[in-house]
Amino acid sequence: MTNPIIKLENISFAYPGATEKILDSLSLEVYHGDRIGMMAPNGSGKTTLFHTIMGLCRPDSGTIEIFGSPVSTEQEFQAVRSRIGLMFQDADDQLFCPTVVDDVAFGPLNLGLSADEARDRAREVLATLGIADLENAITHRLSGGQKRLVALASVLAMEPSVLLLDEPTAGLDNGVKEKLVKILNHLDISYVVISHEFNFLTAITDRVFSMESGKILSDDEVRIHQHEHMHKLGNHPHKHV
Ligand SMILES: Nc1ncnc2c1ncn2[C@@H]1O[C@H](COP(=O)(O)OP(=O)(O)OP(=O)(O)O)[C@@H](O)[C@H]1O
Ligand SMILES: [Mg+2]
Structure with a gap:
C-alpha cells in the first residue's frame, strides 16, 4: 500500500485553559483515493x-504527517496548507472579500496565478457549481446556502490534493445537494466529509467513520445504517436513519 496522504498518530488535544481532551490518542490515516465520511454527535x-x-x-x-512529511511548525503547515482544501463549517470564516469572484480568485492568486488566470479559474469553478451568475455579487449579502457554495468554490479553485468538507450541505436545498453529490462523485480527489446527513454521506463516500471519546471509530466498529421498521399505527414500512 502507498503512504497515507494524511497520517495522525496518537493525537491528543485540549483547548487552552480546558482540561477535557477533545482528541484523545486519536489516530487516522487517509490514503490517495479515499472518500471518507464522518458522522458523529455535536x-x-x-x-x-x-x-x-x-x-x-x-x-x-x-x-502528524501530511503528504509523507512530518508537520509540527507553522512553517511546515504553511507549506502543505494550500494543497488541503478545508471548507469551514461556517462560511463566514472562509469568505472575506467584497465580491464573490474576488473571494474565489483569492486562493489561486496566492498560489501565484496572474490576476487574469485567477479570475478565469474562479469563473470556471463558479460555472461548475452552477453559480456563475453570482460572480459580481457582494459576498456578505448572499444567502446562507449561496455563501456555502461560494465557500466551496473558493476551496475547489485552489485545486487541492485532498478536500476536508465540514458539513457542506448545511442550509442547502435538495436540488443543490444533489448537484453537490454529482460534483463530488465526478471529482478525482480524496476527501473527508463531515455531515449529519446519512443519505448524503452514503452517496459520496465509501466508508463512514464516527468519533467518540476523542477517538475515531472505523466503520468496522460502528454500524451507522439505515433500516426499515414499522409504524406503530400503520402497515407501511418506511426508511429512516
Ligand atoms: N475555540 C474553542 N475553545 C474552547 N473549546 C472549544 C473551541 N472550539 C470547540 N470547543 C469545544 O470542543 C468540543 C468539540 O467541538 P467541535 O467543534 O470540534 O465539535 P463538532 O464535532 O465539530 O460539533 P458540531 O457537530 O456541533 O459541529 C466542544 O465541546 C466545543 O465546545
Ligand atoms: Mg463541527
Whole structure:
C-alpha cells in the first residue's frame, strides 16, 4: 500500500485553559483515493480534528504527517496548507472579500496565478457549481446556502490534493445537494466529509467513520445504517436513519 496522504498518530488535544481532551490518542490515516465520511454527535470533536490537520489547532502530543512529511511548525503547515482544501463549517470564516469572484480568485492568486488566470479559474469553478451568475455579487449579502457554495468554490479553485468538507450541505436545498453529490462523485480527489446527513454521506463516500471519546471509530466498529421498521399505527414500512 502507498503512504497515507494524511497520517495522525496518537493525537491528543485540549483547548487552552480546558482540561477535557477533545482528541484523545486519536489516530487516522487517509490514503490517495479515499472518500471518507464522518458522522458523529455535536461536540464530539469533528471540526477540531479538521483544524488539527490544517495546523489551526496544535496537538499537545502525537504526530502528524501530511503528504509523507512530518508537520509540527507553522512553517511546515504553511507549506502543505494550500494543497488541503478545508471548507469551514461556517462560511463566514472562509469568505472575506467584497465580491464573490474576488473571494474565489483569492486562493489561486496566492498560489501565484496572474490576476487574469485567477479570475478565469474562479469563473470556471463558479460555472461548475452552477453559480456563475453570482460572480459580481457582494459576498456578505448572499444567502446562507449561496455563501456555502461560494465557500466551496473558493476551496475547489485552489485545486487541492485532498478536500476536508465540514458539513457542506448545511442550509442547502435538495436540488443543490444533489448537484453537490454529482460534483463530488465526478471529482478525482480524496476527501473527508463531515455531515449529519446519512443519505448524503452514503452517496459520496465509501466508508463512514464516527468519533467518540476523542477517538475515531472505523466503520468496522460502528454500524451507522439505515433500516426499515414499522409504524406503530400503520402497515407501511418506511426508511429512516
Ligand atoms: N475555540 C474553542 N475553545 C474552547 N473549546 C472549544 C473551541 N472550539 C470547540 N470547543 C469545544 O470542543 C468540543 C468539540 O467541538 P467541535 O467543534 O470540534 O465539535 P463538532 O464535532 O465539530 O460539533 P458540531 O457537530 O456541533 O459541529 C466542544 O465541546 C466545543 O465546545
Ligand atoms: Mg463541527
